Amino acid sequence: MTKKLPKFEYVPDPIKAGMMEESKGICDCCNENHYYICLGGIYSKHDDVINLCPWCVFSGKASKKYDGHFNMVDIDKNSMEPVVDEQGKTTGFRTIEGYQKPIGNDEIESRTPSIVGYQEQDWRHHCGECCDFHGRAIGNDFKNLSQSSKEILQENSYIDDESEIEELQDFGMQEIPYFIKFICRHCDTILLIYDPN
Numbered sequence: 001m002t003k004k005l006p007k008f009e010y011v012p013d014p015i016k017a018g019m020m021e022e023s024k025g026i027c028d029c030c031n032e033n034h035y036y037i038c039l040g041g042i043y044s045k046h047d048d049v050i051n052l053c054p055w056c057v058f059s060g061k062a063s064k065k066y067d068g069h070f071n072m073v074d075i076d077k078n079s080m081e082p083v084v085d086e087q088g089k090t091t092g093f094r095t096i097e098g099y100q101k102p103i104g105n106d107e108i109e110s111r112t113p114s115i116v117g118y119q120e121q122d123w124r125h126h127c128g129e130c131c132d133f134h135g136r137a138i139g140n141d142f143k144n145l146s147q148s149s150k151e152i153l154q155e156n157s158y159i160d161d162e163s164e165i166e167e168l169q170d171f172g173m174q175e176i177p178y179f180i181k182f183i184c185r186h187c188d189t190i191l192l193i194y195d196p197n
């Protein structure tokens with residue numbers, strides 16, 4: 001009997017989104033038989049953790065046990081300030097005091113499977129909340145993009161004119177491996193993120 005997958009708040013379809021697949025084995029975290037495996041693993045110093053079942057991700061058991069995270073949420077650039085040492089040298093950056101993390105931040109970091117991509121991709125947020133993740137984009141996603149979606153696309157990719165967007169539209173229903181897709185839960189803005197290999 002295959003157990004029903006848990007419902008991840010920010011991932012409507014984790015299999016379609018490429019985060020997990022059907023596979024029998026033993027979960028490293030709960031030592032139980034599983035029927036699905038999370039493909040992205042966990043970022044933690046326990047690098048021997050390979051097999052994680054969706055239930056150990058969902059419950060937060062795995063992130064707690066291995067003191068790790070699955071994703072990082074993108075931080076707004078204007079909410080960062082430099083950390084300066086006594087000599088006036090910048091040694092790093094921190095978020096400004098009072099910075100409100102987007103809603104869902106902890107859920108994404110500790111209880112949502114990792115995005116499987118070519119690059120390590122930060123989870124995007126919009127309108128104050130983490131977006132839903134939909135995996136690889138398809139050509140049709142590039143049709144009828146709103147102005148703000150176009151701006152987001154231009155900001156994070158090589159794309160800077162309309163003809164390049166039209167080229168991607170030609171993929172139609174086909175997946176484009178080097179773009180991933182988030183959708184805002186509030187205003188439906190589509191965030192297409194470049195993920196080059």
Ligand SMILES: [Zn+2]
Binds near residue numbers: 031052
């Ligand atoms: Zn498990």
Ligand SMILES: [Zn+2]
Binds near residue numbers: 126185186187188
């Ligand atoms: Zn929005």
